[in-house]
Amino acid sequence: MKVAKKVTTNVQKDRWIVSLSNGETIFEDQLKDALSAWRRLGIYVKEKKLAITNIRLQIGGRHVELPSHQEGYIMKGKVQSTGSWSRVSVCIGYAQGGRAMIHEVSSDGASHTVYCEDPGEPATIYRHDIGD
Amino acid sequence: MATTIDWFGGDAANEIVPAESGVNDTLGFFGANFGFSIRVGEWNNTSFVTNDIGTTNNGQVPNLRFANTSGAFVASELTATELLEIDNSEATLRIRLATDSSVGTQNSAFRAFDRVNINNNPSGVTINAAEIIKPDPVRGSGDVIWTTIAGTGALSFDDQVAASSVHVWYVGVTASPQSIGEKTDLGFYFETEFL
Numbered sequence: 001m002k003v004a005k006k007v008t009t010n011v012q013k014d015r016w017i018v019s020l021s022n023g024e025t026i027f028e029d030q031l032k033d034a035l036s037a038w039r040r041l042g043i044y045v046k047e048k049k050l051a052i053t054n055i056r057l058q059i060g061g062r063h064v065e066l067p068s069h070q071e072g073y074i075m076k077g078k079v080q081s082t083g084s085w086s087r088v089s090v091c092i093g094y095a096q097g098g099r100a101m102i103h104e105v106s107s108d109g110a111s112h113t114v115y116c117e118d119p120g121e122p123a124t125i126y127r128h129d130i131g132d
Numbered sequence: 133m134a135t136t137i138d139w140f141g142g143d144a145a146n147e148i149v150p151a152e153s154g155v156n157d158t159l160g161f162f163g164a165n166f167g168f169s170i171r172v173g174e175w176n177n178t179s180f181v182t183n184d185i186g187t188t189n190n191g192q193v194p195n196l197r198f199a200n201t202s203g204a205f206v207a208s209e210l211t212a213t214e215l216l217e218i219d220n221s222e223a224t225l226r227i228r229l230a231t232d233s234s235v236g237t238q239n240s241a242f243r244a245f246d247r248v249n250i251n252n253n254p255s256g257v258t259i260n261a262a263e264i265i266k267p268d269p270v271r272g273s274g275d276v277i278w279t280t281i282a283g284t285g286a287l288s289f290d291d292q293v294a295a296s297s298v299h300v301w302y303v304g305v306t307a308s309p310q311s312i313g314e315k316t317d318l319g320f321y322f323e324t325e326f327l
Contacts, residue, residue: 030232032233037233076326079322079323
């Protein structure tokens with residue numbers, strides 16, 4: 001599964017950056033008509049029996065960093081719209097024991113945190129370095 | 133990820149364009165034609181893209197008028213049609229999400245609110261909505277019955293799990309005033325998650 005191991009022209013300024021248990025660093029990239037970078041990362045982690053050890057989000061000049069070595073890490077997009085007004089947010093979080101903490105961060109600076117059930121795969125990428 | 137969302141009438145003829153353009157910005161419901169009122173307890177005969185106080189005609193969208201819990205009068209038809217038999221192009225709204233990458237969607241919902249807070253109910257009007265899924269002549273697979281929506285009651289859409297760079301939702305919307313007078317404390321809100 002193709003993932004971006006360095007910054008290329010497909011890697012934007014607003015992006016997530018992930019550290020893996022094998023020492024690799026993966027960047028969010030955008031490949032036209034391919035699966036989203038997070039879905040590709042989920043497949044890659046499962047195939048290689050790895051774990052995400054650290055993740056951070058860069059968006060709108062801000063940085064969000066999550067606690068390291070969690071059971072699972074969560075990423076998804078969210079759109080809110082009234083037709084005349086729209087907002088696109090990135091939801092980044094982590095899961096432990098079936099529960100999740102998710103930060104919703106938009107490029108216009110708005111953010112808030114929700115505590116909820118672990119949304120599960122594919123939004124959550126679990127660790128695969130200790131057996132399935 | 134570059135992500136855009138747009139709202140059109142179900143037939144894609146007229147768009148509710150973003151507010152920053154300074155023109156069309158909401159969906160309005162009327163009686164016999166634009167600017168005509170709907171009698172108390174009755175339902176819309178026409179639907180338009182209009183400004184937030186309903187004074188500008190920015191183009192008509194397909195009209196669905198509530199007939200019964202599982203049916204609607206499509207356009208000017210006098211015989212009710214089952215919601216499952218309504219074509220996508222006959223829906224009031226078409227909401228489209230476009231992304232660079234191929235994504236699936238989940239937790240998609242649509243609600244009506246007072247244009248102040250998405251958790252507030254619209255004022256003085258009953259809004260029913262239904263998801264329309266009938267892209268071809270076969271019987272549809274959308275909602276069987278109308279759902280009354282408000283700030284505190286949303287219509288949930290089916291997840292669209294197949295990865296694609298374009299996702300579209302068709303929505304039937306019908307409105308009935310609860311009292312005499314213009315009802316301008318009414319807006320619509322859509323949200324979805326994608327990955």
